[in-house]
Amino acid sequence: MTTTTLNVKGMTCNHCVQAVEGALTELSGVERALVDLKANSVAVEYDESVVTVEQMTEAIEDQGYDVEA
């Protein structure tokens, strides 16, 4: 299990928080996700043998948000 923090653009309210956290935790291998709305970031705990940062990025972008490198 490892953790990373992704920078996410476009989150404005609690619906955005739920969308991003939900998209991440639905992915196999993602254990926990916690959005910081003011910091425009999401901290993620995941199993790197199961899921990649690229897959997490895609899941967030599918919800309509941009992930910055």
Added chain:
Amino acid sequence: MTTTTLNVKGMTCNHCVQAVEGALTELSGVERALVDLKANSVAVEYDESVVTVEQMTEAIEDQGYDVEA
């Protein structure tokens, strides 16, 4: 409920992660805490009518870690 991300110095391993997350989630008003070990940060979801950033900082410092402003 609101979220913040605190910068924590001195966390080196999963025992540190457990100590910091545990100290935070034991506080009344703290809903969730997720440490990013590589980023030296902890994202916290909390009820600002119940617990303050100062109290969270103290709880982390009591575990032997420094919180940077």
